[in-house]
Amino acid sequence: MAKTATGKARSYDPAKVRAALAAQTEALRAAVHRLCGDPAAAALLERPTRLGQWRVRQLVAHLALQLAWLPNNLDQSPQGRRPLGLTAWVAEVGSLAELLDAGTQAHAAEDFAGGPAAVAAGFDAAADALLALLDGAEVRDPQRRFEIRLGSMTLADLLVTRLVEAVVHADDLAAALELPAFPHDRFALASVCRLLADAFAAQQPGGAVELRIPPFAVVQAVPGPRHTRGTPPNVVESDPLTWVRLATGRQAWAAALDAAQVSASGERSDLAAFLPVMA
Template sequence: MPPARKRARSYDPAKTRAAVFAQFGTVREAVRRLDPGQLALPTRLGDWTVRDLIAHIGMAVTAVHRALDRPAPPRQDVQVVEWPFATAAKSAEIADFTRNLAADRPDLDAYLTDVEDSLRALLAAHPGSRLLETNAGALPLDDYLVTRTVELVVHTDDLNDAVPGLEVPYDRQALAAATRLLADALAVKAPGGSTEVRVPPYAVVQCVEGPRHTRGTPPNVVETDPLTWIRLATGRLSWADALAGAKVGASGERADIGGLLPVMS
């Protein structure tokens, strides 16, 4: 008998929407404190400056706007957990769009304010079931908003890395949704039940082919904190560096998941 198909994780639409606005709001507040010298700082994202990064954060949110401008597809054809695997396909196009946007929007605070106001209006006008054509495929609006928590949390971390002492906070619900989506994506990428990946307090998934444990402590365990997991899953931190820095615990012969990372890039 084949193994039972795992039921897809569900996300509370109201909490997701609140998380998107909360995380975007913390970024907006931080941007207001940045001076021209800080905006010109380099980031860990190639040749992007902090200004480019902030423009990209706004662009990640307006992906909702652009999707709603297009006709609704006839049916959903992917699950939200598949979205992380589609992010690299248009990376060059996104980089060009970001640089042009940063140049065209000198007042970043006004730009982010417009983004937030227009998103609120769009979400008030469209049901969460409205299908969107995304880079991953056709998804409901509510599911696509879950992917925006990943974008916002990941790039908030990029911003904190680039500007010493900035310390933009992470909304708990946004961090939880981002952690869970990327953990579930790992389980899709490497299906199985021999290894348990724990990211307390938000996610536990089983993955990797091999003997499946049924009770007690599993023989292969990986455990880390949410931000370290997000950095590993998005290529901001290597598996080797995480182990060397004691940022991750790994026990068991199938606990080396470095070859499965990053999940998205």
């Protein structure tokens, strides 16, 4: 696991992760219901998103798939795949883009092809399945392992990946619908920022740059002279949502700089070549 700026391995309290995932899921449900209850819902579902060819309909279908993954795979049998940690998942999940796209398109065509009421009902089914599970005894063993395409993950880590899906795609939904802001659960947003910062540090190990995402994370990364005392010579600072967008390829480094959404000081502080962290 990646180290924080203090050198300690990052951990996520399973109970807090479950509570955050439940809160983020309910916030998403409320957003989907507002969307589907809008008089212009049919047109809004066909709006483009920043995710290639996906429309809002496909985005909602994908969110439902991701939220329902654990309930749908609760009874799977172990397959002995290699252990997979969180920072490795961030680095490798992009390799599944074609498979995820195919699954999303099929789910949208089969289960989310109806009108707005049917879309809301389909999302409700996925959300209800996850929320019921989060309240049950089946998720009380954080070391229980689940098999995904990339490897074998502990339940504790798998639930953090669901936070990533719920936060990143909630921001995608807000962008597509031109909403002023999405009411992210604070712990969910903090966890996603920290994981993406840790993944950046794991992919670009070193101590030449200090990346700050107040109030949630600080990591040191990038090869070069390591800072030990005083003010670091190379500092990058970003607000949480800008960092999420940079780290996942939703926003370009140059655009964030031009908009003063990120500050960068020092000759090694240009992170353009290292982004995105999660493709």
